[in-house]
Amino acid sequence: MLTVVASGKAAPGVTTSVWALALCWPRPLLVADCDPAGGDMAPGLLAGRVSLDRGLLSWSTAARRGLTATATATLLSEHAVQVPERPQVSLIPGFATATQGTSFTPETWERLAVALEQFAAAVGWDVLVDAGRLVTDRGCWPVLRAADRVLLAVRPSVRSVHAAHDAVQRLRQELGDLEKAAALVVGDGPYAAGEVARALELPLAGVLPYDRTAAEILSDGALASPKTLRRAALMRAASSLAGKLGDSSGASSVVEAVAG
Ligand SMILES: Nc1ncnc2c1ncn2[C@@H]1O[C@H](COP(=O)(O)OP(=O)(O)OP(=O)(O)O)[C@@H](O)[C@H]1O
Ligand SMILES: [Mg+2]
Numbered sequence: 001m002l003t004v005v006a007s008g009k010a011a012p013g014v015t016t017s018v019w020a021l022a023l024c025w026p027r028p029l030l031v032a033d034c035d036p037a038g039g040d041m042a043p044g045l046l047a048g049r050v051s052l053d054r055g056l057l058s059w060s061t062a063a064r065r066g067l068t069a070t071a072t073a074t075l076l077s078e079h080a081v082q083v084p085e086r087p088q089v090s091l092i093p094g095f096a097t098a099t100q101g102t103s104f105t106p107e108t109w110e111r112l113a114v115a116l117e118q119f120a121a122a123v124g125w126d127v128l129v130d131a132g133r134l135v136t137d138r139g140c141w142p143v144l145r146a147a148d149r150v151l152l153a154v155r156p157s158v159r160s161v162h163a164a165h166d167a168v169q170r171l172r173q174e175l176g177d178l179e180k181a182a183a184l185v186v187g188d189g190p191y192a193a194g195e196v197a198r199a200l201e202l203p204l205a206g207v208l209p210y211d212r213t214a215a216e217i218l219s220d221g222a223l224a225s226p227k228t229l230r231r232a233a234l235m236r237a238a239s240s241l242a243g244k245l246g247d248s249s250g251a252s253s254v255v256e257a258v259a260g
Pocket of ligand 1: 010015035187208210212215216234
């Protein structure tokens with residue numbers, strides 16, 4: 001199962017939500033930081049704790065040598081780092097800069113999309129992707145096309161819903177339809193999550209609460225005891241959502257998550 005989390009502009013918390021879900025995921029998980037604007041996952045929660053020489057770039061260099069799709073998929077684990085607090089979760093760190101991100105051509109993204117799909121199928125792990133902001137027609141669209149579901153992170157505010165509308169149009173254009181897309185409402189605001197999803201004409205995949213303390217740990221690696229994180233409202237909600245997402249299989253999963 002390949003799940004992508006993305007957003008419009010206005011930093012609604014994609015990276016933080018991906019970390020929250022990853023740390024609670026009920027099955028072995030490969031997380032890929034595919035934000036073309038630069039990867040925040042390793043320099044955030046894992047700052048100073050993992051090797052910086054592994055990631056999307058090192059994988060693409062190794063995968064370039066006319067290898068089969070199966071071989072490029074196998075290579076993914078060599079270019080991932082284990083998440084110390086959750087050994088069944090590995091992360092492929094993203095680009096150090098946006099300039100590095102532009103070095104990935106549509107063909108490279110396509111190769112990555114196939115590798116992630118094959119990895120999930122062959123190894124039986126789930127894959128969770130931070131795709132960053134859907135604001136141009138460049139970037140990791142092949143990965144979104146390969147995904148089983150796409151969660152669009154949005155804050156319940158007019159500004160964020162406005163930005164998400166644009167992302168929804170792009171999704172429709174690039175994917176052909178919105179069948180596998182759903183809204184992930186993050187934080188508090190003047191509108192209910194259901195209203196936000198309806199405004200975007202998407203099903204509601206889940207809601208993650210505003211939780212400054214836990215979010216700072218996840219997005220910036222703020223120091224805290226493991227107990228603080230475990231008890232946080234954000235992690236409790238993420239655990240329940242990850243349970244639904246990680247448990248379900250097939251294209252009906254978004255609907256199941258909504259029904260749940
Ligand atoms: N649920 C939350 N509650 C409180 N603060 C949050 C929450 N989610 C994210 N934040 C905070 O919002 C800010 C932006 O979060 P994050 O980096 O995850 O957003 P993003 O959508 O990945 O942004 P970008 O597009 O720049 O990569 C961070 O300071 C983070 O701590
Ligand atoms: Mg981010």
